[in-house]
Amino acid sequence: MIDLITRAQWGARPFRTPNGATRYGRARAGVKVHYLGTAYSDRAHSQCAAYVRAIQAQHMDGNGWSDIAYSFVVCTHGSVYEGRGLERRNAANGNTSLNDAHYAVCALLGASGLTEPPDAMLHGMRDAIEHCRANGPCGDEVARHADDFATACPGPALTAWVRAGARRPTVAVPPVGARQHVMARGETLWEVAQRFGSTVAAIAAASGIVNPDVVRVGDVVIIPGSSQAVPPVSGRYTVRSGDSLSGIAAGIPGVSWQQLAQANRISSPYVIRPGQVLTIPAASPPAPYTPPPFPRGLRPNSSTPSAVGWQRCLKRLSFMPGSVQEHPNYGPATQEATARFHNAHPQFRSVGVTRDVAVGSQGWAHAHRLAYGGGR
Incomplete structure (x- = not known):
């Protein structure tokens, strides 16, 4: 769940009117990713709000702007600080037209000093992006500041992250003996x-x-390698919106979705909820992959949480673009991606159907084996 720090909570100054009160003139196409572009050193979480206040002071007193330029700011600890927010037009993307087209989310990441985003920050960036999508209106695009404007922003590390699909980090599991x-x-x-x-x-x-x-x-x-004789222990993972057991297990070497379900006493239909804390069992030697059961209710033009898991599977196999927003609706984008899967694997297409947009139990199982089981 997003750790949203409101303007009142971080001690924002009132914005100047009328410019600071300007609202967006259209629905946003997505989010532009920014970084500070200056030297930055990581700091205790208790000091991050003061740094956001310093950014606002520089923008208002040094640059003469009406408020902090960004829609949201994300610190290394994963907290999301409300800047101009969802309704007031940002001033960070380069010009009025660009500002009106996308939200601006800035990571507290430098051009020197701290230049690599920690996992908590990337989770916070995803939280901010998903917050914009859910409450905008906001489209699916995740782009760099430099994509439409002559700038080095957001730097090499975030550029690589955006180009790789701006995904959440994989789950880290302690090594054996740790x-x-x-x-x-x-x-x-x-x-x-x-x-x-x-x-x-x-x-x-x-x-x-x-x-x-x-x-x-x-x-x-x-x-790692403690001199005390301690048994290997498992980790914990907090479920986020759109997660599935198979998707989480895919990022944990040696742990299957069945083991996750068993360790957390999750039974069919294997539903998990955002905020739920899962115990990650100790990794075991690789075993033959068993796809999750085919979910009831997964069909075109229906709404079911299992559609998100199917969309993630299709993305992992490159049948669905990574920029497509995951959603419980089995809508046109999911149907088109399913048709591409069937074109590549016609043995799972319904007899007599040339464009099959409905996945069946055998196609579901095969796709999951390819995506998460190494083809096993």
């Missing part, structure tokens, strides 16, 4: 390293921590 530790208030990585016979550098590397001096209460860190 354990997890939840950071307590006032605790440092040095203290944790001493307790478990490890080093700060080793824990930071295993946990993907960019700045070892910046950890939060509740952060889960991985302790």
